[in-house]
Amino acid sequence: MTRVVITGMGWITPLGNNLETVWKRICNSESAIATIDRFDASSFPTKFAGQVRDFDWKKFVNDASVHHEPAMNSQFALGAARQAWEQSGLGGYDALNLERAGIYLGAGEGVLDFSAHSMIDTHSWDVEDGKVDAVAWAKFASESLDEWGEVEQEPNMPLWHVAKEYGLQGPAFNCLTACAASTQAIGEAVSVLRAGDADVMLSGGTHTMLHALGITGFNRLTALSTFDGDPRKASKPFSKDRGGFVMGEGSGMLVLETLEHALARGATPLAEIVGFGSSADAYRITDLHPEGRGPAAAIRNALAQANIDPTTTIEGKPLVQYISAHGTSTQENDSIETKAIKLVFGDNAPNVPVSSIKSMMGHLIAAAGSVELITCVMSIQTGMLAPTINLDNPDPELDLDYVPNVARKAQVDCCLSNSFGFGGQNNTLVVKRYKA
Amino acid sequence: MSELVTPFASDSSGTVIGEGGGILIVESKSSCDARNGMPWCTIDGIGCRQSFTDSPLEADPHAITSAVRRALVEANCDASAIDVIVPLGAGIPQLDDAEREGLAEVFGDNLPSIPTITTIPYTGNCMAGNGAIAICVAAKSIIEQKIPARLGGIKTEGIRAEKCAATEMPINKVLVLSPSEGGQCVAIILGRMGT
Numbered sequence: 192m193t194r195v196v197i198t199g200m201g202w203i204t205p206l207g208n209n210l211e212t213v214w215k216r217i218c219n220s221e222s223a224i225a226t227i228d229r230f231d232a233s234s235f236p237t238k239f240a241g242q243v244r245d246f247d248w249k250k251f252v253n254d255a256s257v258h259h260e261p262a263m264n265s266q267f268a269l270g271a272a273r274q275a276w277e278q279s280g281l282g283g284y285d286a287l288n289l290e291r292a293g294i295y296l297g298a299g300e301g302v303l304d305f306s307a308h309s310m311i312d313t314h315s316w317d318v319e320d321g322k323v324d325a326v327a328w329a330k331f332a333s334e335s336l337d338e339w340g341e342v343e344q345e346p347n348m349p350l351w352h353v354a355k356e357y358g359l360q361g362p363a364f365n366c367l368t369a370c371a372a373s374t375q376a377i378g379e380a381v382s383v384l385r386a387g388d389a390d391v392m393l394s395g396g397t398h399t400m401l402h403a404l405g406i407t408g409f410n411r412l413t414a415l416s417t418f419d420g421d422p423r424k425a426s427k428p429f430s431k432d433r434g435g436f437v438m439g440e441g442s443g444m445l446v447l448e449t450l451e452h453a454l455a456r457g458a459t460p461l462a463e464i465v466g467f468g469s470s471a472d473a474y475r476i477t478d479l480h481p482e483g484r485g486p487a488a489a490i491r492n493a494l495a496q497a498n499i500d501p502t503t504t505i506e507g508k509p510l511v512q513y514i515s516a517h518g519t520s521t522q523e524n525d526s527i528e529t530k531a532i533k534l535v536f537g538d539n540a541p542n543v544p545v546s547s548i549k550s551m552m553g554h555l556i557a558a559a560g561s562v563e564l565i566t567c568v569m570s571i572q573t574g575m576l577a578p579t580i581n582l583d584n585p586d587p588e589l590d591l592d593y594v595p596n597v598a599r600k601a602q603v604d605c606c607l608s609n610s611f612g613f614g615g616q617n618n619t620l621v622v623k624r625y626k627a
Numbered sequence: 628m629s630e631l632v633t634p635f636a637s638d639s640s641g642t643v644i645g646e647g648g649g650i651l652i653v654e655s656k657s658s659c660d661a662r663n664g665m666p667w668c669t670i671d672g673i674g675c676r677q678s679f680t681d682s683p684l685e686a687d688p689h690a691i692t693s694a695v696r697r698a699l700v701e702a703n704c705d706a707s708a709i710d711v712i713v714p715l716g717a718g719i720p721q722l723d724d725a726e727r728e729g730l731a732e733v734f735g736d737n738l739p740s741i742p743t744i745t746t747i748p749y750t751g752n753c754m755a756g757n758g759a760i761a762i763c764v765a766a767k768s769i770i771e772q773k774i775p776a777r778l779g780g781i782k783t784e785g786i787r788a789e790k791c792a793a794t795e796m797p798i799n800k801v802l803v804l805s806p807s808e809g810g811q812c813v814a815i816i817l818g819r820m821g822t
Binding site: 351355 | 675676677678679680690697808809811812
């Protein structure tokens with residue numbers, strides 16, 4: 192089978208806008224969760240989130256004018272892609288065949304043009320009839336809607352911006368499978384490379400739902416934390432008193448390439464992707480199957496592709512040394528994910544460290560998977576495990592090693608990264624230390 | 628109203644929004660055989676390319692050509708094997724022109740002789756659902772060995788997309804093309820079972 196390696200990575204996250212800063216803050220157990228200041232959320236049930244700050248997308252592109260007015264999800268994508276591209280060395284590699292360089296994103300929708308729609312509704316409201324005047328609505332909309340605002344709502348627009356920035360003309364895909372999207376994108380990008388359809392794939396995710404309707408929607412679903420206290424303590428995966436997830440935003444991008452292509456151009460592989468597994472719960476829209484069958488199947492499928500037996504050990508050590516959990520901090524996810532890990536790893540489960548960086552940066556929705564896969568690679572490279580912070584009140588029902596509160600030194604050669612989405616999509620990647 | 632959308636006609640004035648989609652069951656041949664399933668057609672080749680244009684709203688003939696060529700390679704056939712083409716045929720002059728130019732690069736002087744199936748004049752432009760609808764129609768055409776009647780313009784330059792009645796004909800391979808806003812372009816070749 193064609194080997195696929197990671198040669199570049201980029202992070203735009205609530206914890207910072209480059210690999211070094213974000214990893215340092217993760218290992219220092221810092222939280223980026225703070226009061227929302229992008230809009231007035233003071234009267235909302237949830238007033239805090241993981242917000243990207245101090246970020247100027249124009250610093251990450253060659254010529255900002257070609258991008259018109261990118262939506263925030265596209266801005267994040269451009270920022271993370273630039274870092275990945277530069278780290279991979281492709282920026283100075285003139286021999287790259289751009290028709291064999293593709294892109295596969297798990298990008299969420301752009302921010303809907305709420306302001307324009309609200310303004311048009313208000314202006315065309317017929318007070319006497321108590322409803323919108325359709326004729327006035329159409330006239331005012333055609334005069335005032337911004338065509339670029341409409342285009343940027345489409346979830347495939349980050350793809351266009353990134354492809355345009357680097358001239359990528361090969362296979363081009365975007366999927367939007369909720370919180371599992373960017374893990375799926377990376378898994379399928381690996382398949383594109385293995386099929387021989389490309390030499391290089393830029394892959395990852397980008398998303399922001401940090402707006403009034405996004406927060407309200409998840410509040411209505413009772414999925415968001417309404418923690419009343421220091422926002423930094425709000426996201427507490429695997430705690431007994433966990434009360435829902437905290438909204439985050441951002442992007443994680445990776446340059447994937449065939450090992451042959453990477454070595455031929457003298458690139459340094461950062462890690463190798465050896466397995467991808469996917470499954471559907473075929474259960475309820477916003478609930479995982481109570482027995483964890485969907486997540487367990489995704490993990491099993493990924494390990495099978497990687498040819499790894501989760502129940503065996505070598506010199507007393509499991510073959511997987513770290514799991515980056517989906518770990519949302521909802522009662523349901525953390526309980527069922529724990530159950531799924533136990534189902535797959537059996538007696539080895541307590542010996543495999545599991546942690547959730549959502550405790551520090553919140554849930555980046557479609558971007559979560561790619562951002563968390565980078566965490567796995569950083570663990571392999573630095574020999575440090577990211578902690579699960581705010582784990583001061585452990586749930587007695589959840590009895591795995593969640594790397595509580597403090598980062599830990601560890602020899603890590605093989606990691607899993609889990610992503611599960613509303614709608615029942617479950618995706619898992621397996622990444623290993625690169626060995627020639 | 629049936630003549631509102633006239634793909635590839637010189638006086639085409641734009642597209643019409645539709646809605647809907649198609650769902651297909653794609654199955655390995657061995658699985659289908661094992662359960663005595665009735666396959667409609669084979670998926671022989673897929674090509675996907677990204678446009679490189681100054682605007683996400685522009686279509687790129689080069690990307691269309693490249694996607695079709697990749698699909699032909701995967702299908703292990705040359706352009707002369709294609710019996711029918713299902714273009715997007717949105718009726719938007721700029722997109723139609725790009726499709727015609729991209730296809731002409733592959734099919735050369737033969738393009739005006741290859742019948743097309745255009746679905747948008749029937750259903751409107753169903754956006755993300757459009758490609759699946761096009762593939763369903765293409766598969767049905769292979770099964771029935773007949774292309775459906777075409778709605779559209781009286782005359783189309785350089786491509787056979789003018790209004791016509793349903794036509795029975797031998798159909799072994801159909802090319803389905805889906806270029807999109809944002810520059811993604813997918814070409815899929817369907818084949819008749821047993822050919």
